[in-house]
Amino acid sequence: MSKYITSSNGQQDETDYFPEGFVQLQNPNIELMDQDILYHLGLGSESHDLIEMFGDVKFVCMGGTPKRVEQFANYIMEEIGHKLPTGTTLQDISRYSYRYSMYKVGPVLSISHGMGIPSVGILLNEVVKLMHHARVQDPIFFRIGTSGGIGVEGGTVILSEEAVNDELEPCYELSVLGKKVRRPAKLDKKLLRELKSLHHKEDPYETVTGKTMCTLDFYEGQGRLDGAFCHFTEAEKMDYLQSLKKEGIVNIEMESLAFAALTHAAGIRSAIVCVSLLDRLKGDQIHTPKEVLDEWQMRPQQLVARYIKRYLQMKGRISFDKTCGAFTCGGLCSNGIESGMCKEICQKAG
């Protein structure tokens, strides 16, 4: 797996490899500190044994609301057959931060990120540091979200090929010391292909791929006519949304840029799986009944759960082939599973 380093000008080079897959921080100050307080998670590098608590994490799954991530934690627990110690229940590890919710189910962390780039950006800073302090190796991050589709029916699952800003650039811009720093908002292409291959033809919905536009607002910022403020016409809105469609934008949401850019900057493979709540070419308001929305929100969770299950199953099926002296994945490779994924697991087992 390629890893990235960021040079002092903020540009990324795909030239270096971080040792052993540990998550590296691009901040020399952290190692010099006596302790690192992950304030918004309610954790600290001295107050908690982060290696003991989180060292076995492989997947970090994020979504906007505390309810969704609690639901995902319970769902993935069922799916992977994870058993909690007798007499215990799932606990929100970050409950005393009163900001984000975090649940751990074996190798899976399920964390809420709130709404918008600032909220997901703060969280990602602390989760990347958590991965580093806990010495987690090669984690994979997913955003499990909701979005507005562009020419895409409500209930459709959308896998993001890349995240773009409202100028359609795959670039996350942040002001640092009063100067704009731009970071590429890249998602992992192989992970995207693997997720796409996990759509079943029996699934009662479509799974599509395309570009995701990330905005700073839900109303005017997404061309809605139904906010408290609106100074454009229906015709202007439709022209704008049609122009997005022509550019290959399939959905709009509010976190993808920071999510893609910060995971990429940290050398972490990531993917964004959102459900469309409506087709924005047909309206602005979300009329769909709550029970239907709840069912739709399960769809990205199901796809990510399939990926996690398959990954863990493959891990359990690794064996050593004495004839060729290599690790093989129990015949799975010849059954159409991406060889890169097998290699990654095999190398670890080796």
Ligand SMILES: O=P(O)(O)O[C@@H]1C[C@H](O)[C@@H](CO)O1
């Ligand atoms: O993950 P969620 O469902 O929070 O993502 C989208 C983008 C905004 O955070 C929010 C707007 O309703 O939904």
Ligand SMILES: O=c1cc[nH]c(=O)[nH]1
């Ligand atoms: O239209 C939508 C729906 C969900 N989330 C968004 O950001 N926009």
